[in-house]
Amino acid sequence: MSTPARREITGFSNPTVKFLRSLRDKKIRRREKKFLVEGLRLLTDARETGRVPEILVKAGARDPHPLLDELEQAVLDGGGEIIETSSDILAKITGKENPQAVAGMFAEFDTSLATLRRDAAPIWMVAQALRDPGNLGTMLRTCDAVGAGGLILIDECADPFSVEAVRASMGAVFTCQIGQASWEAFSVWLRTGTGQLVAASLRDAQDYRTAPYRAPCFIMVGNESRGLPADYEDACDLRVTMPMRGRADSLNAAIAGAVLAYEVLHALER
Amino acid sequence: MSTPARREITGFSNPTVKFLRSLRDKKIRRREKKFLVEGLRLLTDARETGRVPEILVKAGARDPHPLLDELEQAVLDGGGEIIETSSDILAKITGKENPQAVAGMFAEFDTSLATLRRDAAPIWMVAQALRDPGNLGTMLRTCDAVGAGGLILIDECADPFSVEAVRASMGAVFTCQIGQASWEAFSVWLRTGTGQLVAASLRDAQDYRTAPYRAPCFIMVGNESRGLPADYEDACDLRVTMPMRGRADSLNAAIAGAVLAYEVLHALER
Numbered sequence: 027m028s029t030p031a032r033r034e035i036t037g038f039s040n041p042t043v044k045f046l047r048s049l050r051d052k053k054i055r056r057r058e059k060k061f062l063v064e065g066l067r068l069l070t071d072a073r074e075t076g077r078v079p080e081i082l083v084k085a086g087a088r089d090p091h092p093l094l095d096e097l098e099q100a101v102l103d104g105g106g107e108i109i110e111t112s113s114d115i116l117a118k119i120t121g122k123e124n125p126q127a128v129a130g131m132f133a134e135f136d137t138s139l140a141t142l143r144r145d146a147a148p149i150w151m152v153a154q155a156l157r158d159p160g161n162l163g164t165m166l167r168t169c170d171a172v173g174a175g176g177l178i179l180i181d182e183c184a185d186p187f188s189v190e191a192v193r194a195s196m197g198a199v200f201t202c203q204i205g206q207a208s209w210e211a212f213s214v215w216l217r218t219g220t221g222q223l224v225a226a227s228l229r230d231a232q233d234y235r236t237a238p239y240r241a242p243c244f245i246m247v248g249n250e251s252r253g254l255p256a257d258y259e260d261a262c263d264l265r266v267t268m269p270m271r272g273r274a275d276s277l278n279a280a281i282a283g284a285v286l287a288y289e290v291l292h293a294l295e296r
Numbered sequence: 297m298s299t300p301a302r303r304e305i306t307g308f309s310n311p312t313v314k315f316l317r318s319l320r321d322k323k324i325r326r327r328e329k330k331f332l333v334e335g336l337r338l339l340t341d342a343r344e345t346g347r348v349p350e351i352l353v354k355a356g357a358r359d360p361h362p363l364l365d366e367l368e369q370a371v372l373d374g375g376g377e378i379i380e381t382s383s384d385i386l387a388k389i390t391g392k393e394n395p396q397a398v399a400g401m402f403a404e405f406d407t408s409l410a411t412l413r414r415d416a417a418p419i420w421m422v423a424q425a426l427r428d429p430g431n432l433g434t435m436l437r438t439c440d441a442v443g444a445g446g447l448i449l450i451d452e453c454a455d456p457f458s459v460e461a462v463r464a465s466m467g468a469v470f471t472c473q474i475g476q477a478s479w480e481a482f483s484v485w486l487r488t489g490t491g492q493l494v495a496a497s498l499r500d501a502q503d504y505r506t507a508p509y510r511a512p513c514f515i516m517v518g519n520e521s522r523g524l525p526a527d528y529e530d531a532c533d534l535r536v537t538m539p540m541r542g543r544a545d546s547l548n549a550a551i552a553g554a555v556l557a558y559e560v561l562h563a564l565e566r
Contacts, residue, residue, distance in 0.1 A: 071543070160430060164548045173541025194548070201543050235562060269561060271443030273341070273471050277554070278434045278464070284551045285558045291539060292505060 031102050034086075034110045038118060042109065046083065046119045046131060052185050059134040061187035062119070065126035069097055071197030072132070078104040079130025085113040094128065101130075120189070134187050137206040139178075139215040146203070147175030148241035148294050151283055152223075154209070154258060155249035159184040163194025164280040165247075169202045172287045176203030178244070180212050209258060216244065224264045224290070225254055226282045228275060231267035234286060238264070239293045247283045301372055304356075304380045308388060312379065316353065316389045316401060322455050329404040331457035332389070335396035339367055341467030342402070348374040349400025355383040364398065371400075390459070404457050407476040409448075409485040416473070417445030418511035418564050421553055422493075424479070424528060425519035429454040433464025434550040435517075439472045440465075442557045446473030448514070450482050479528060486514065494534045494560070495524055496552045498545060501537035504556060508534070509563045517553045 035043060048054045049062050060080070063069055069079065070093050082101045084094070098108055113127075120129055135141075144150070151169050156162050162177075162184045169177050177186070183206070184191060192199050207215065216223060222240045225231075226247050246262065248254030253276065259265055268277065268285055277285070305313060318324045319332050330350070333339055339349065340363050352371045354364070368378055383397075390399055405411075414420070421439050426432050432447075432454045439447050447456070453476070454461060462469050477485065486493060492510045495501075496517050516532065518524030523546065529535055538547065538555060547555070 075543075164551060167544065167548055168551055170542030170544050171538075171540050171547050196544055196546075198542070198544065268441075268558065270441050271561070272440030272468070273345075274437065274440050274466055274468065277441050278437055278550075280548075281434060281438055281551060281554045284547070285555055288538065288555045291541070 032108045032110070035115065036112065038115060042081070043111070043115055043119060046081070049131065050121050050189065052188065055185065055187060060131050061134055061192070062129055062131055062189060063192055064120050064122070064129045064189065066091065066093055066097070066128050068192065068197055069128060069130050072130070072200045073097055073100050075200045077132060077200050078106060079132050080106045081109060081131040082106065082128065083109045083111060083116060083119060083130070084128045085116045086110050135204065137204045139205050139207050139211060142176065142178070142203050142205050144175065144219055144221060144242055147173060148243065149174040149287060149290055150176065150178060150242060150244045151287060152178045152180060152244050152246040153183060153279065153283070154180040154246060154254055155252070156183045156279060157250055159188045159190035160194045161250065161278070161280040162186055163191040163199070165283055166191070166195035166198040166202050168280065168284045168287055170198040172291045174202065174287065176205065178205035178207065178212060180207060180209050213261060222264060223262045224266060224286070225259050225262040226268070226286055227254065227259050227265040228267055229259065229265065231265040234266040234268050234289055237266045239290045241294050243290050243294065245283060245286050245290060247279045250279050302378045302380070305385065306382065308385060312351070313381070313385055313389060316351070319401065320391050320459065322458065325455065325457060330401050331404055331462065332399055332401055332459060333462055334390050334392070334399045334459065336361065336363055336367070336398050338462065338467055339398060339400050342400070342470045343367055343370050345470045347402060347470050348376060349402050350376045351379060351401040352376065352398065353379045353381060353386060353389060353400070354398045355386045356380050405474065407474045409475050409477050409481060412446065412448070412473050412475050414445065414489055414491065414512055417443060418513065419444040419557060419560055420446065420448060420512060420514045421557060422448045422450060422482070422514050422516040423453060423549065423553070424450040424516060424524055425522070426453045426549060427520055429458045429460035430464045431520065431548070431550040432456055433461040433469070435553055436461070436465035436468040436472050438550065438554045438557055440468035442561045444472065444557065446475065448475035448477065448482060450477060450479050483531060492534060493532045494536060494556070495529050495532040496538070496556055497524065497529050497535040498537055499529065499535065501535040504536040504538050504559055507536045509560045511564050513560050513564065515553060515556050515560060517549045520549050
C-alpha cells in the first residue's frame with residue numbers, strides 16, 4: 027500500500043515528525059540527503075524554479091492562500107505527501123519558537139562538479155573552508171544578484187542545505203548551482219576547461235579595480251579566520267586586493283566576495 | 297574599603313559572576329550600560345585604541361602571554377579589576393561552551409549624535425532598523441576597511457554592544473564611531489552640516505557606478521526584510537542602484553552597503 031497523499035499528524039512521537047526533526051542534524055542530513063525549507067515564500071521560489079518538496083508540512087490553522095494552494099497541488103502532482111499538523115509540532119520540527127506556517131522536505135541536489143555547467147554564466151564564486159552557514163547563504167544570494175552560475179565549496183565548508191544557509195540565501199539555493207569538492211578535485215576540473223581563477227588576496231596582488239578579468243571568472247575567497255592557504259593563492263591566475271584604509275587587514279569573506287563579484291561583473295560587461 | 301584589584305572567584309553564585317552573565321541580556325545591558333568582549337585579540341585591539349575593560353576575567357589555566365601581561369597592566373593602571381576564575385565559570389559568563397580564555401567588561405560608549413565628528417572621514421554608513429547583530433558587526437568591520445567615520449543606527453536596530461555584533465565587527469566596534477538616533481533626530485543633525493545622504497534603492501535611482509558622490513557621503517541601507525521606508529528614500533540626496541541579474545530584487549543589507557561603500561571610496565579618491 028502506498029503512502030496516502032494527505033494525512034494528519036497530531037503526535038510528537040510520530041516517526042515522520044521525528045525524522046523531519048532529525049534533519050536539523052548535519053550528520054543525519056548528510057546520510058539521508060534530505061533538507062528542510064521553511065516558509066511559503068521560499069517554498070514558492072523553489073516551485074517556480076521547478077523544485078517541489080517530497081513532504082509538505084503545514085500547521086492546521088493557516089489562512090487560505092492562493093500560493094499555498096498552488097504549492098499543495100504541485101506537491102500532489104509530483105507524487106509527494108502533505109501533512110497537516112499543529113503549530114507546536116511544526117515548531118518542534120523546525121526548531122523555531124514562532125515557525126513559519128509551512129515547511130517542506132526536499133531531496134538534496136547533486137553537488138558533484140560533473141553537474142556544473144560552466145558555460146552557463148561568466149562568473150562563478152568559490153569559497154574555501156567557509157564555516158559560517160549565514161556567510162554561505164549570503165554568498166549564494168550574491169551569486170544570484172550578479173548572475174553568477176553558482177557557488178563552489180572547496181574543502182570542509184558549512185552545509186549549504188542547513189536551515190541557516192537556506193534562509194540566508196533567500197531562495198538562491200534553488201536558483202544557483204552548488205558544487206562541493208576537494209581542492210585537488212576542483213583544480214583538476216577547473217583546468218579541463220577555460221576559466222580564470224581569481225583570489226582576493228593581500229600578497230603580490232593587483233588593484234581589484236584594474237585587474238584583467240576574463241570570463242568565465244572564478245572568484246575565490248578563503249576561510250573566515252585564516253584566509254586562503256598560500257599554495258591555493260599561488261595556483262590562481264590572478265590575485266587582487268581591495269583597499270584597506272583602517273586598522274584591520276581583511277573583510278568578512280562574503281563581503282570581500284561580493285565587492286569583487288560586482289567589480290568583475292562591471293569589467294566583463296564593459 | 298575599595299574593591300581589591302585582583303581576586304579569585306570559584307563559585308557560580310558569586311554576585312559578580314551573576315552580574316557579568318546578566319549582560320548577555322539586552323535589557324540589562326541597556327540599563328547597566330556595560331558590555332562584554334571575549335578573547336585576547338579583541339581585548340588587545342581595544343587596548344590599542346585606548347579602551348580598557350573595567351573588569352578583566354581570565355580562566356586560571358591560561359598559558360602566559362605578553363599581550364595578556366600588557367592587558368592586565370593596563371587594567372590595573374586604569375583602576376580596573378582582574379578576576380581569576382575557572383574555565384567553567386568563564387563559559388557560564390560568555391555563554392559559549394569553549395570560551396576564549398579571557399573576557400572583559402567595558403562601559404558602553406556614548407552614541408549620541410552630538411559625539412560624532414563628521415569631518416573625521418569622507419564616508420559614513422547609516423543603517424535603518426537593522427535587526428541582525430551579525431550584519432551590524434559586519435557593517436562596522438566594513439566601515440573600518442573603507443576608512444569610514446563609523447556607523448549611524450537609525451530607529452530600532454540590533455544592539456552594537458551585543459556579543460554577536462562585537463565579535464562580527466572584529467574590533468571595529470572600538471575603532472569606528474557609533475551613533476544611535478531616531479530618523480527625525482538624524483535628519484536634523486545631518487542638515488546642520490554638510491553631508492550627502494545616499495540610499496541603496498531600486499526606485500528612481502541612478503547607476504551606482506556613475507552617480508555623483510560627494511564627501512562627506514552618508515550611505516544608508518534599510519531593514520533586512522522591508523528595505524528603507526519610501527519617505528526616507530525621498531529625503532535622500534541621491535538614490536543609487538546596483539545591477540540585479542538574477543531572480544531576487546535585493547542584496548543582503550551589509551553586502552549592499554559594502555559594495556556601495558567601496559564604489560564611493562573609489563569615486564572620492566579618483
